Amino acid sequence: MKHLAQTIKALSDPIRLRIILLLQSEGELCVCDLMAVLNLPQSTVSRHLAYLKRSCWVDTRRQGVWMYYTLSRESCTICTELLQTLKQHASNLPEAMSDRNTLVAFQQTKDNPPCR
Numbered sequence: 001m002k003h004l005a006q007t008i009k010a011l012s013d014p015i016r017l018r019i020i021l022l023l024q025s026e027g028e029l030c031v032c033d034l035m036a037v038l039n040l041p042q043s044t045v046s047r048h049l050a051y052l053k054r055s056c057w058v059d060t061r062r063q064g065v066w067m068y069y070t071l072s073r074e075s076c077t078i079c080t081e082l083l084q085t086l087k088q089h090a091s092n093l094p095e096a097m098s099d100r101n102t103l104v105a106f107q108q109t110k111d112n113p114p115c116r
Contacts, residue, residue: 003056007078010055015040016048017086020057020071021096022103024083028061028070029103036106037099 011017015038022037023029034045049069052058056076061068072079090096 003076004078006055007057007076007082010052010057011082011086013048013051015044016052016057017090018095018099019045019048019052019069020083021086021090022099023058023069023071024087025091025096025100026103028068030066030068032066033103033106034069037102 011020018038019034022034031042031045031049034049035042038045046067049058049060049067052069053060056072056074057079058069059072059074061070071083075083
């Protein structure tokens with residue numbers, strides 16, 4: 001029961017939900033990408049990502065000084081089912097579409113991407 005509550009609670013925060021939706025649509029993202037889209041400092045984004053990692057929603061990969069995040073490859077059944085529901089009902093919300101557009105614009109303006 002505790003795992004189920006923590007899994008669902010992780011999605012109750014709008015910032016964490018936005019992160020999950022971005023990772024679902026884009027695959028792997030660097031912290032710098034998420035900072036640009038969410039317009040939040042690194043410490044805040046990292047705190048939310050740490051919560052998602054503890055809740056088994058995301059996996060990490062380090063490349064140099066940068067951390068990259070993806071949706072967990074070993075998601076539990078409830079996570080997999082919730083991700084399908086999010087894909088059907090939340091991916092076309094105006095906020096989710098705006099986040100994806102902001103990400104595309106940010107990635108196009110990076111001359112020499114510091115995190116790639």
